[in-house]
Amino acid sequence: MxxxxxxxxxxxxxxxxxxxxxxxxxxxxxxxxxxxxxxxxxxxxxxxxxxxxxxNPGPLRPEFRRLPPHAGFGLDNPDNVYMSAGIDPSHDYRISGRRGTIAYLSFAAQNQNYARRDRITGGAGHVNDDELHLTADGSFEVIASQEPRPGNWLRLAPDSRMILVRQTFMDPATEVAADLTIECLTPPPPxxxxxxxxxxxxxxxxxxxxxxxxxxxxxxxxPWRDAPNSMHAPDPEHHRLVGGDPNIVFRLGYWTLAPDERLVIEVVPPECDYWNFQLANIWSECLDPRYEPISVNAHSAHLEPDGSVRIVVAHEDPGVPNWVSTTGHAHGIMGVRWVRAASHPMPVCRVERA
Structure with a gap:
């Protein structure tokens, strides 16, 4: 019954x-x-x-959809627009679009089923903008399938259930987003x-x-709380399991500050297409970027004469470049992303009196 x-x-x-x-x-x-x-x-x-x-319209009528406003997890990047479409790997798909002028564009075939931890098996194929064959106006097509295809191809695995798109903006005021659609190559029934x-x-x-x-x-x-106010290189297997982009290398850490303390992070950014530093709360949600600076990137950061960057995490504006606000939080997590970088340096962190 x-x-x-x-x-x-x-x-x-x-x-x-x-x-x-x-x-x-x-x-x-x-x-x-x-x-x-x-x-x-x-x-x-x-x-x-x-x-x-x-x-979800189903794998025969896929649509690229953005996450709902302000919904994020897993140290979501404030410079990113995340889009995804549900798929069935027994079918083939065509992604069509125009590249735009954003800093980075990538497609990933994933099985990110958080409802069943034992079924999270990580990503399959990845394609990024450097690998795309574009026409003169920046247009392209990508075929997503289990069997190889000529031209732009995104490999699907037998358990792939989603295609994730990352669009990374260096300066949203001046950049043009990618324009994307997806269709199933199997004619859908009514x-x-x-x-x-x-x-x-x-x-x-x-x-x-x-x-x-x-x-x-x-x-x-x-586990990061065991080494506060420092960064580490994350486990590559975990990065793979959650569908991490192989072109993005992280340095991650847990931060905690008393009301009269600030955290100084110093590093020499490598040659790369994009980098950023950001804060998140203890739940791994990116802090709200609408009202206070919670991140810096390769475009917005002020560099020292020697090419290094000095970032100051503080509860109140200390009046120095590269201030990142805690937005009222006493602790949380932090991360650096190096994208298509020549090297992946570890930032040096120290706590000072504010």
Whole structure:
């Protein structure tokens, strides 16, 4: 006997309750401020999971869609626009577009099923703008398939379920975004009507997405607290599992500052197409970039005469170049990205009195 609609809704709500354990994890050093953000973070993840589950047009009618506003995780880049489309690797796809003038553009075939940790198997093919064959006006086509194709080709694996697009802006005021579409090369049948019995699985899948993603990234961040105010090179296997771009190398860390302290980060940026430094909260959400500076990049950073960069993380504006605001946070995580870089230096960090 099928459950009633009321029973399905109750099951969904009961499942969501499991996510709340995140807000009491002892290994994250949580404050009341963090827990307030954590409530918002979980609600945002539920929204992402439900949109992905309920509003997905299906792999025969894929669309590139952006993440909902302000929804992010895993140290999302404030300079990026992230787009994704759901796929079925038994079909082939054509991505069409125009390159634009952004700093970096890449496509990745992924299996990022946070609802089932045992099914996260990482990325398959990656294609970036340097590898694309473009026409004179910057137009291109990419075929995504399991079997090799001539020209621009994105390799799909048997378990690929999504194509992720990263568009990286150095200076959004002057750059033109890439214009992209995707189509399945298998002619689709008439659009399906709603299957009432299938809604239960979609709801529960959306809830499990929030539970799985929040736990995954909390587990990722927690060990960093053992070495505060320093950076490290992340585990390459974890980078692969979450679908990391092989052209992007990270230096990551946990920061914590008293009210009268600031963190100084110094490094000589290598020759590269793009780099940035950013802060995130303890949940790995990028801090809000709309009102205060929470990152610097290769375009915005002030360099010293010797080519080095000195970044100052502080609660209040210290009146020096490259200030990055904590936006009221006492601790969180931080990261540097080197994109298509000749080398990958480790930044030096030290705490000073503000």
């Amino acid at each position: 099928e459950p009633s609609a009321t029973e399905v809704w109750d099951e969904f709500c009961d499942l969501l309750k499991q996510a709340g354990g995140l807000l009491e994890r002892p290994d994250l050093g949580l404050t009341d401020f963090d827990r307030g953000e954590g409530l918002r973070y979980l609600a945002r993840l539920v929204g992402v999971g439900l949109v992905n589950a309920l509003e 659009p399906p009507r709603l299957d009432p019995d299938g809604v239960r699985d979609l709801l529960l899948g959306g809830a499990m997405y929030a539970i799985g993603a929040s736990a995954w990234f909390a587990d990722w961040v927690a």
